[in-house]
Amino acid sequence: MPITKSENGAAVWTHRTPKARIVMWVGWLLLVALFIFCWQVMTEGTIWFFVYDAPRQAADIGSRMFPPKWSYMDELWWPLWDTINIATLGTLLAVIMAVPVAFLAARNTTPSTKFVRPVALFIIVASRSINALIWGLLLVAIIGPGVFAGIIAIALRSIGFIAKLLYEAIEEIDETQIEAINATGASAMQRLDYGITPQITPAFAGITLFRWDINIRESTVLGLVGAGGLGLKLQASINVLAWGQVTTIFIVILATVLVSEWVSAKVRHSLI
Structure with a gap:
């Protein structure tokens, strides 16, 4: 683990150095940006009206699926x-x-x-x-x-x-x-x-x-x-x-x- 100095000169144990924390946060920001970009690319042609209507359609089909036709x-x-x-x-x-x-x-x-x-x-x-x-x-x-x-x-x-x-x-x-x-x-x-x-x-x-x-x-x-x-x-x-x-x-x-x-x-x- 990295060691830093406090104001009175005492050694303080930390999980990450300031530089490592900055690199980690930059990595997370890049990951979020990549996710947003991929989401936009994948949903570019999505018709959101059908997505909003999907629960109603699923419920309608589900109601028609019961009871099973055992014959x-x-x-x-x-x-x-x-x-x-x-x-x-x-x-x-x-x-x-x-x-x-x-x-x-x-x-x-x-x-x-x-x-x-x-x-x-x-x-x-x-x-x-x-x-x-x-x-x-x-x-x-x-x-x-x-x-x-x-x-x-x-x-x-x-x-x-x-x-x-x-x-x-x-x-x-x-x-x-x-x-x-x-x-x-x-x-x-x-x-x-x-x-x-x-x-x-x-x-x-x-x-x-x-x-x-x-x-x-x-x-x-x-x-x-x-x-x-x-x-x-x-x-x-x-x-x-x-x-x-x-x-x-x-x-x-x-x-x-x-x-x-x-x-x-x-x-x-x-x-x-």
Whole structure:
């Protein structure tokens, strides 16, 4: 802490020096100015009449959403099954592609830190940078609407997430175990089987289940862009202003997410 002198020459402890306090206040002023500038840029095209009227519109739509139309449930079972399949198959496909990418990205397992690792890291960043809905839009335009486009969209989005967390787990392994296996004259595959895989298996299981849980949420809305699942029914109900059906779909989505949370937690607890 800085020390200043009082009028009688005694040492006084202060949290910051006068110069540091001035710098801090200038920083706060610049931050406020930046916030105001960004706010003006973002709200430049806002029609404030609609903003002021939003509470009334929200109350009107909310009153139309109750009671839920429970008879609509008969049409949701198959889309719900599609949604679960999109999340599950997309996650499995992502795991198949993400595992080799993770090993190529980890410093202690990549064959080349100058050439191969940057390519693997680029794949991870590219996958994580594009939202699943964007992948869905692109794939629906390329291969057409349907569940298959949703599966591929979930897989492409999940590769970066799984590979990033997995390669970090690979880099954090205990190298002394690898050295001990090397001392026995083990091959590269034996080092992988007996030295690396046992150490990263708990992390791998947790990462996969966590991503599957996230994909359940993302797959519920992929239908909004034509990629199958509950999102198709949600979009159709909103288009015809069937708000009772929308409420039923929301309840189904919430229940699905809660069940996936419970299943994910139970499986992680049993495996890790």
